[in-house]
Amino acid sequence: MTDTSTGAGGLARHSMPRLGPVDRELSRRDRPLATGFFIDFAGPAPATEDVRRRVLARATGLPALHVTLSPDGRAWQRTPRVDDVGVHVRHRTGISGVAELERLTSHLLRAPLPGDGHSAWDMWLLSGYGPQRFRIAFRVDHAQLDGVGAAHTALGLLADTPCAGPRLLEPSSPSIAGFVHLARDLTRSLHPARVRHHAAACPGGQVRFAHAQLNEEEVRARADILGVNVNDACLAALALALGAWQKRCLAGMRRRDIPAFVPMSTRQAHERYAAGNRLAAYRLLLPCTAGTLAEAADQVRRQTTAARNCRRRESGRAALNYLPLPLGLAGTRLLSHPTRVPVVASSITFPEAPVCFGARPVGASMFCDLRTGSLGYMSFTRVAGTVRCGVAFDARNPGLQAVPDDWSDICRSGT
The missing domain is CATH 3.30.559.10 (Chloramphenicol acetyltransferase-like domain)
Incomplete structure (x- = not known):
């Protein structure tokens, strides 16, 4: 057992x-x-x-x-x-x-x-x-x-007592459609992203972290209105927040949709505490140029549904497990390269609120330092009835400080 x-x-x-x-x-x-x-x-x-x-x-x-x-x-x-x-x-x-x-x-x-x-x-x-x-x-x-x-x-x-952690992957078979989806993402990653930013992360530079938090029920209500799930609603609001950042901070440049690297955990129950990474990923085009949140949510939903329906997660795991190491490494490097996908957009859910030293959590952020050339690491962390948007960004690009607050405002207002 x-x-x-x-x-x-x-x-x-x-x-x-x-x-x-x-x-x-x-x-x-x-x-x-x-x-x-x-x-x-x-x-x-x-x-x-x-x-x-x-x-x-x-x-x-x-x-x-x-x-x-x-x-x-x-x-x-x-x-x-x-x-x-x-x-x-x-x-x-x-x-x-x-x-x-x-x-x-x-x-x-x-x-x-x-x-x-x-x-x-x-x-x-x-x-x-x-x-x-x-x-x-x-x-x-x-x-x-x-x-x-x-x-x-x-x-x-x-944790004071054992509690359920984030969902672990049930064993499942990959699909031909999933491998085709992966191949398309790799092909798209051959071309650099068209969005420009003043200050991509550089070695030794300072990194800043900003966050904003909403009640999960509030985000879920907005998602229901949009006809999407909570994660898709968060991604759509993030896209519009990044569109607002482009308008404010990239004067004289056209707003552009931004390719994002979206990690998907492939960690299974027997690997719960194992060292190393158990993840696949897909490329999602954040619709920063969408005119409304509903339009952005629809574009996000179509992409996330396609990745889910073709079993991209399972196919990615199989590819990394069975391809020769040089091929797996080359594919990983291409799909995740910051010049191809300037943004990482990650999400995680804690199904139970862990009591630690007698205290209950009131919010959390998953974070990651920036790779050289990255625009930002952006995460959505759900715990104890909250959703927190966290953004790690290079200090030379201070306009990104406002992205979490913009995300919160967009989720609340629906515009």
């Missing part, structure tokens, strides 16, 4: 996975690409020692927290037991207010992850900015974990 819970009760031993094409592509950097979650809680902040004690006790059963890349970057190798939690667990207290909290959160997007033989992950407890508020940041090298894997691992470290 497969244990489908998260938290300490669902931990099990896993064999070491091979380094797959996505892992190889994400590890081609001079420093790890950080991904993970910023989770806000309502309640008194836990003591640093309580967090360290829990992390130390549980990290031993989470295999992705015990790996590093081999010197040649071709394989995973195990690290010793996580004993030095001072490397992996940090506490910043005395934060003066929300403005300082957000500055520190942005700093963590690109702050170095543990190295020197330590597995590249850490957890930050951020407190002091409110009497009954604290934020936890869980960061990990994206080569070690994808978003769904990071979510299950974070729950395994933090």
Whole structure:
């Protein structure tokens, strides 16, 4: 019987996975690409020692927290037991207010992850900015974990009791239509995106993070009016928000639709905590030039429905599993290249609100540092009846700061 819970009760031993094409592509950097979650809680902040004690006790059963890349970057190798939690667990207290909290959160997007033989992950407890508020940041090298894997691992470290994490993929067969859909995306990715932006992310540059949050019921009501699901409504509103950004900040240039890289988790139950990435992706053209939200939603719905109906997720998993590594790596590199898809648009849902150290979550953001040449990483995270739009962007492109608020306004107004 497969244990489908998260938290300490669902931990099990896993064999070491091979380094797959996505892992190889994400590890081609001079420093790890950080991904993970910023989770806000309502309640008194836990003591640093309580967090360290829990992390130390549980990290031993989470295999992705015990790996590093081999010197040649071709394989995973195990690290010793996580004993030095001072490397992996940090506490910043005395934060003066929300403005300082957000500055520190942005700093963590690109702050170095543990190295020197330590597995590249850490957890930050951020407190002091409110009497009954604290934020936890869980960061990990994206080569070690994808978003769904990071979510299950974070729950395994933090949750007071086991609770359901993001949906895991039920085994299913790929389809010829799915492979054709993938081939079309690869062909379209041969051409650079036509949208121009002043400041694509550059190595060593500063990255900022902005977010806005709505009640999920409010977004669902808007989605029902539009005849789409919540995720499609979020993507449509994001497209219009990016259209507004182009109008404000790209003076003298035509607004253009923006190709987005949309990750899809292919992680299955037996891979819940496994190291490495289990994901496929497809190319979605964000309709930034649409005249109305209804028009944008219709264009998004047609694309997401086509990807779903052809079983693109399952076909992508099969392609990456069975193609020779050089072909899988070349396809991954082409489909995800920032000059071809300037935006990453990701989404994740926590079906249960995890209680951590006696506190309940009031919102969360999935995040990822920017790859060189990227316009932005944009995510929709659903937890505890909320939907949060998060945007990571290069500090030299400050106009993107307004995108989450514009997204919120568009969802609310429907225009």
